[in-house]
Amino acid sequence: MQRLFSTFANGWPGKALLVQRLVTCAALFFSAIDLVERDSALILTTPQIIAAAAGLVLALGLWTPVMGTLVAIAELWIAFARPDTPWIPILLATFGATLAMIGPGAWSVDAKLFGRKHIETPHD
Numbered sequence: 001m002q003r004l005f006s007t008f009a010n011g012w013p014g015k016a017l018l019v020q021r022l023v024t025c026a027a028l029f030f031s032a033i034d035l036v037e038r039d040s041a042l043i044l045t046t047p048q049i050i051a052a053a054a055g056l057v058l059a060l061g062l063w064t065p066v067m068g069t070l071v072a073i074a075e076l077w078i079a080f081a082r083p084d085t086p087w088i089p090i091l092l093a094t095f096g097a098t099l100a101m102i103g104p105g106a107w108s109v110d111a112k113l114f115g116r117k118h119i120e121t122p123h124d
Contacts, residue, residue, distance in 0.1 A: 061108020
């Protein structure tokens with residue numbers, strides 16, 4: 001995972017990425033709840049449920065490039081399946097794609113698992 005990002009952004013940029021991940025997750029959940037309440041057709045609700053589940057993992061900052069890409073694909077699927085209202089899915093697809101490209105930031109599970117480690121050598 002470290003090979004995908006030069007650094008895990010810290011400070012204000014890291015906090016902004018955390019906020020973007022949380023806002024994206026919340027928007028995915030509200031969008032999924034809205035669609036599931038309106039439609040019960042499995043073919044229409046499946047991509048929403050996939051996107052909402054990926055949004056949960058994305059909010060934690062775990063497997064960010066994979067989950068961001070999955071969100072983008074699922075939301076584009078929704079945008080093409082429901083051409084009457086494509087703007088929210090296109091916006092959510094953009095959020096997913098940008099998170100996949102930028103990375104999770106320092107405040108994420110990815111940073112804890114795959115970030116740079118400081119190794120101390122014993123002094124003899």
